[in-house]
Amino acid sequence: MRFRIYRFDPEKDRKPYFADYELEPHPSDRKVLDALTRLKEQDDSIAYRRSCREGVCGSDAMNINGRNMLACITPLEGLREPVTLAPLPGFPVIRDLVVDMTQFFAHYHATQPWLQNGEPPPERERLQSPAEREKLDGLYECILCACCSGFCPSYWWNPDKFLGPAALLQAERFVADSRDRAGAERLEALDDVYKLYRCRTIMNCTEVCPKGLSPARAIERIKLALLRRSA
Amino acid sequence: MRIFSGQQAFVLQRLSALVLLAFTAAAALRLGFGAPVSLEQWQAWAAQPAAAALLLLLAAALLVHAWVGTRDVVLDYVHPLLLRLSILSLVGVALALLGAWTAFVLVTHAL
Amino acid sequence: MNPDRPVFLDLARIRFPVGAVASIGHRISGVLLALVLPFAVWFLQLSLRSDSISIETGGFFRLAALLLAWAGAHHLFAGVRHLLMDVGIGASLPAARASAYAVLIAAAAVGLAAFFL
Numbered sequence: 001m002r003f004r005i006y007r008f009d010p011e012k013d014r015k016p017y018f019a020d021y022e023l024e025p026h027p028s029d030r031k032v033l034d035a036l037t038r039l040k041e042q043d044d045s046i047a048y049r050r051s052c053r054e055g056v057c058g059s060d061a062m063n064i065n066g067r068n069m070l071a072c073i074t075p076l077e078g079l080r081e082p083v084t085l086a087p088l089p090g091f092p093v094i095r096d097l098v099v100d101m102t103q104f105f106a107h108y109h110a111t112q113p114w115l116q117n118g119e120p121p122p123e124r125e126r127l128q129s130p131a132e133r134e135k136l137d138g139l140y141e142c143i144l145c146a147c148c149s150g151f152c153p154s155y156w157w158n159p160d161k162f163l164g165p166a167a168l169l170q171a172e173r174f175v176a177d178s179r180d181r182a183g184a185e186r187l188e189a190l191d192d193v194y195k196l197y198r199c200r201t202i203m204n205c206t207e208v209c210p211k212g213l214s215p216a217r218a219i220e221r222i223k224l225a226l227l228r229r230s231a
Numbered sequence: 232m233r234i235f236s237g238q239q240a241f242v243l244q245r246l247s248a249l250v251l252l253a254f255t256a257a258a259a260l261r262l263g264f265g266a267p268v269s270l271e272q273w274q275a276w277a278a279q280p281a282a283a284a285l286l287l288l289l290a291a292a293l294l295v296h297a298w299v300g301t302r303d304v305v306l307d308y309v310h311p312l313l314l315r316l317s318i319l320s321l322v323g324v325a326l327a328l329l330g331a332w333t334a335f336v337l338v339t340h341a342l
Numbered sequence: 343m344n345p346d347r348p349v350f351l352d353l354a355r356i357r358f359p360v361g362a363v364a365s366i367g368h369r370i371s372g373v374l375l376a377l378v379l380p381f382a383v384w385f386l387q388l389s390l391r392s393d394s395i396s397i398e399t400g401g402f403f404r405l406a407a408l409l410l411a412w413a414g415a416h417h418l419f420a421g422v423r424h425l426l427m428d429v430g431i432g433a434s435l436p437a438a439r440a441s442a443y444a445v446l447i448a449a450a451a452v453g454l455a456a457f458f459l
Contacts, residue, residue, distance in 0.1 A: 008348055015348070016348050016350070063355075063356070065357065066355060066356050066357025067356075067357050086350050086355065087350045089349075089350050089351055089356060090349060090351060091350075092347035092348070092349055093350060094347065100347060153362070153365075154307065156351060158306075158307065158310075192237050193237035193306065194237075195237075197238070197240065197241055198306070198307065200303070200365060201365075201424055201427055202362050202365040203435075204358070204359060204361070204362050206435055206438075207359040207361065207435065214435070216433070217433055220430070223238075223241065226238050227238070227242070245428065248421055252418070252421070252422065252425075255418065270389065270394060273389060274389070274390055293379070297375075300372045300376065301373075301376055304369065304372075329379055329383055332387075336386060336387045336390060337386075340390045
């Protein structure tokens with residue numbers, strides 16, 4: 001199987017380049033991550049992040065044949081050769097397939113992703129009805145892999161000012177949480193021409209989310225909530 | 232600069248879009264399914280004050296829509312602050328001039 | 343401390359979904375229409391002040407008509423798609439993809455019609 005991998009070593013290369021590799025098929029090679037592991041046996045210098053190898057940690061998000069995916073759950077079968085591996089688009093490349101996630105996480109932290117409730121804590125839990133809990137479905141499952149933000153053209157053009165689909169989805173996760181009491185402040189903080197309104201509903205985010213979430217829908221909910229507040 | 236906060240721009244873009252959509256649909260129906268319109272008929276219709284007012288509304292919606300749209304494009308691609316402000320100002324002035332010109336044409340025709 | 347790190351943004355190597363194609367078409371058509379605005383106002387003035395108007399049908403004008411018709415149609419159809427998605431209609435992925443295809447095809451059809459009529 002033929003691979004084309006984005007290579008960049010800041011200590012050796014002036015510019016990034018694509019290098020070609022050949023891998024003998026092995027029955028145990030099922031996913032792209034398996035292939036990468038064996039390719040690393042060929043060329044030890046290939047750098048990439050990985051951890052859980054089961055699609056829940058989000059470490060190995062990368063651009064595979066033009067789409068952002070998690071390497072550990074992307075089957076090798078059916079991939080057009082040469083399988084092209086590139087880092088997440090729009091993110092500063094530290095080395096090879098490893099990107100700088102600082103800005104991405106800064107946006108996440110800016111949304112204050114923790115429950116804010118100043119009321120005296122109850123005896124045990126802050127209760128939530130099943131219907132209220134359902135509102136978090138499609139929002140809490142985000143693994144912050146950055147496949148979405150790395151595929152959003154608006155995030156590419158303004159990564160420093162646009163919060164991006166991932167952070168916005170997390171913002172909505174807390175706005176939608178019935179136990180949270182800071183909804184108004186959260187929405188107020190999002191009402192900004194750059195932070196939120198760079199979103200043009202291109203929907204690239206929803207197309208690539210490996211967990212099947214829809215940041216586009218979360219963002220629409222935020223926009224509607226803002227409209228309702230001002231109406 | 233709080234000229235058109237994010238939400239204001241968003242709402243204005245949608246509202247102006249609806250106005251433009253209504254006009255386009257009405258025009259398409261009239262021109263597509265009604266009898267062909269001659270130049271004289273068009274000029275006579277546009278001379279009525281009500282029609283001129285409607286056309287002014289259309290022009291206003293068009294300019295607002297064009298402003299928000301162009302602003303979006305500039306905000307996306309132009310990053311240096313001074314350059315961005317300059318381009319937005321130029322576009323704003325250009326659209327305002329277009330609006331004034333349109334109003335002049337419509338009003339002088341109706342009078 | 344910001345070392346000069348490269349960024350992977352080779353648009354030719356990125357496989358865009360159909361929605362993204364419809365979206366960039368929406369932007370391009372919008373810019374085109376905005377650029378044509380002065381001519382539209384000038385045409386309005388002509389239409390209200392002339393005694394007669396003749397329409398050119400040469401090759402260049404047919405191409406211009408195709409481009410403008412496509413731009414107007416694509417911007418309109420894509421715009422309607424956005425308005426519907428704003429209120430939740432067609433916001434699911436399969437529906438969004440289908441409507442994107444519909445927009446692209448319908449706009450192309452209008453453009454071609456303008457060229458041949």
